[in-house]
Amino acid sequence: MNTTFQPSFGADLPKGISNARALPDPALGALWDSIFIDERLKRQLLSQAMLNFSVRGKVARTVIPLHGVILLTGEPGTGKTSLARGLAHRTAQSFSRANFRLLEVEPHSLTSSAMGKTQRAVSDLFSQSIAEAASGGPTIVLLDEVETLAADRSKMSLEANPIDIHRATDAVLVQLDGLAERFPQLLFVATSNFPDAVDSAFTSRCDLVLRVPLPDHAACAHILRDCLTGLGQTYAPIASLVSKPGFDRCAGECVGLDGRAIRKMVANALACRPEVAMDPSKVTLEDIYHAAQQAKLNRSAGTKAK
Incomplete structure (x- = not known):
């Protein structure tokens, strides 16, 4: 199976996207199987992802305010990223007639010390690249280390260009709201080793926050x-x-x-x-x-x- 997918990005993936592939992908299924956690947590996670694609487009957000965002937290090494990739495969597998795709975001490539550049890069990524992919069919986006893009604004130092960081977080929130309205067949799966560093406004938009525990x-x-x-x-x-x-x-x-x-x-x-x-x-x-x-x-x- 050819697992590389590029909507119409051309030869190069746009800034901020490190990988794009078609789903389902058996290699990602192996990742899902390799993470040993309580099966109830896996079922809850998969069910939430499935709900995003089965219900979101049919029920008004005034009834159930689904944003299409899942956040996985937990200590480093617990398998959050592998679980997120495996979730993308299992979700696509559950909808056999749909052509899903997975985009992986590289958050560090979007940050810049120049005033305003991080905000613009974030806005372009969401409003153009991700929106373009979502317009082509069911799309799952992996946001690893999401605290890089949605840092807790209440804990920012007055040093290190806080205004730009504030604006970048603002841009993420605005774009999430807009994409949630336009693309019910879009799901973000975010991960964080430091959930306390994630802005509370981002967390409030998550349909599910699931902590991946250390193995018993x-x-x-x-x-x-x-x-x-x-x-x-x-x-x-x-x-x-x-x-x-x-x-x-x-x-x-x-x-x-x-x-x-x-x-x-x-x-x-x-x-x-x-x-x-x-x-x-x-x-x-x-x-x-x-x-x-x-x-x-x-x-x-x-x-x-x-």
Whole structure:
């Protein structure tokens, strides 16, 4: 399947758009499956996205004021961006006859120290590029690190050009309102590691704010098992660790780490000794347990340092 989609942008994507692809896309479906969180949260998220495309165009906004915005929050490494991309695939999959597309916004490419340029770039992105895509059919837009574009104006310093930042946030809000009126087949999925840094006016426009939690014991076991099983395709003895006594102890020690940290912790375990680094099949559950302990200590130290 050709997953690249460019509405009529020409050879180059417009400023602020880092990627555009047709949906559904099985590669994004794999991302959805790779994020291990409570299935109830996944169902709620998918159902909200489906509602956007099934109901928004049929019910007046004076009855249900849907803006077509979902915000995913949570600590770094919990899989928010992967979940958002996977959501785009699963949503498109639910409407088999529609030609969906996904646009990914690169917010940092829109910011500028020059007065007024950020505001203009934001306005152009929403009013021209995104509107053009939405006019062609069902569109999902990923806004990663949305606090970059919709910063909390009440917490801004009087330094660092606050007027322009205010205006950029104003532009986002104005454009969201306008697009919500014109394009009921448009859905924004935003992510933020720092929800307290997102302007409250943006949050109030979100149809759903969902916190992606750190994995619990069961999810940690699932992630660890998936990682070791995957390594077992190259180093067969590693796959057998998931069925040995002590695996559940290792999974329990992973509680408090995010999914990315758990997989990196396993990589650290493979580097615990030179002989293991040369032959990863020699890694033991004890190595993994100690690596998990160290990862949690490092995480705790980093938190305290802040």
